[in-house]
Amino acid sequence: MSAGLFTALISLAAIAGFGSGFIGLGGGLLLFPLLLYVPPHLGLDAIDPKTVAALVVSQVFIGGLVGGIAHWRQGHVHQKLTLIAGVTSSAGAFLGGIVSKWASDWLLILLFGIVTLVAGAVMFLPAPSPEKESASPESVAVPSAALSLIAVAVGVVVGLLGAGNFLFVPLLIYVLKIPTRMSIGSSLLIFVVNSFSGFLGKLVTGQIPLVMSVAIVAGASLGALVGERCHRHVSAEVLRYAYAGVIAVVALRIWSTLFGS
Numbered sequence: 001m002s003a004g005l006f007t008a009l010i011s012l013a014a015i016a017g018f019g020s021g022f023i024g025l026g027g028g029l030l031l032f033p034l035l036l037y038v039p040p041h042l043g044l045d046a047i048d049p050k051t052v053a054a055l056v057v058s059q060v061f062i063g064g065l066v067g068g069i070a071h072w073r074q075g076h077v078h079q080k081l082t083l084i085a086g087v088t089s090s091a092g093a094f095l096g097g098i099v100s101k102w103a104s105d106w107l108l109i110l111l112f113g114i115v116t117l118v119a120g121a122v123m124f125l126p127a128p129s130p131e132k133e134s135a136s137p138e139s140v141a142v143p144s145a146a147l148s149l150i151a152v153a154v155g156v157v158v159g160l161l162g163a164g165n166f167l168f169v170p171l172l173i174y175v176l177k178i179p180t181r182m183s184i185g186s187s188l189l190i191f192v193v194n195s196f197s198g199f200l201g202k203l204v205t206g207q208i209p210l211v212m213s214v215a216i217v218a219g220a221s222l223g224a225l226v227g228e229r230c231h232r233h234v235s236a237e238v239l240r241y242a243y244a245g246v247i248a249v250v251a252l253r254i255w256s257t258l259f260g261s
Contacts, residue, residue, distance in 0.1 A: 001212065002045070008044055010215045012219065013215065013223065014220070015034065017067075017221065018224070019246065020064060020067045021066070021223065021230075023231070023243045024168075024169045024183065024184030024187045025165075029246060031052075031216075032056050033254065035047050050105065051212070054202045056161070057158075057202060058216050061196055061199055062216075062220045064165075064189065064195060067225075068189035070229075071181075071228060076184065077182070078142065078178065079137065081172075081182075082190055088148045089151035089155030089193070092151070092153065092154070093158045094200065095156060095201070096157065096160040100207075108160065113254040113258055116254060118167065120244070120248060123247075125175065128177045128179055135182075142176070155197070159197070165195065166247070170243065172186070172187065180236035181239070
């Protein structure tokens with residue numbers, strides 16, 4: 001791997017890590033298309049979708065860990081929610097990580113496009129009330145059965161793509177009515193659990209490129225810390241709009257690729 005590509009990977013991972021700390025993207029929503037499309041535009045070697053998926057898992061794990069701990073310190077993590085969703089989604093992620101070995105490149109891109117549409121559609125549902133936005137983790141009830149079903153489905157997507165955790169934030173906010181900051185903080189630690197399972201599934205099938213992963217981890221760690229600090233200074237409404245905007249841009253880019261192929 002060239003020095004130019006190594007530097008580009010660090011920079012792209014830092015951007016994705018910022019999104020992880022700032023609005024709880026998990027990084028995959030940003031990093032997957034960045035790794036897929038940016039290197040060729042810079043005159044660097046293209047990275048195939050399966051390698052991209054493997055690198056995204058590494059970024060999501062480290063970015064989620066660094067950002068999640070920072071949000072925990074600010075009181076934005078719901079422990080029961082994190083435990084239930086982390087455990088149930090990890091089972092799906094491990095299965096998806098193994099199955100991904102036999103998935104075609106086109107199918108992975110198509111699946112990514114579908115989940116961005118799902119995330120965007122969910123955001124048309126009503127947001128939590130202002131009163132609920134200010135609730136403490138101890139006062140927020142979690143529907144365990146619904147959360148488990150959502151978590152398993154998202155976990156399978158995560159294992160297949162290395163991305164998909166970004167579905168948790170809109171589903172928690174708009175379907176389960178969990179406060180915005182709590183959804184973001186809790187989701188980051190959920191990412192740590194299920195991305196490790198997806199990472200393990202890809203590792204045992206020989207899909208993880210070590211040197212590239214080192215670059216991704218370095219950039220993601222720095223970006224996540226900066227993103228969490230910025231998160232503290234904006235409103236919950238701004239965070240939701242920023243999330244919706246990122247999903248819309250990425251969805252347009254992915255679907256333009258699919259229709260153009």
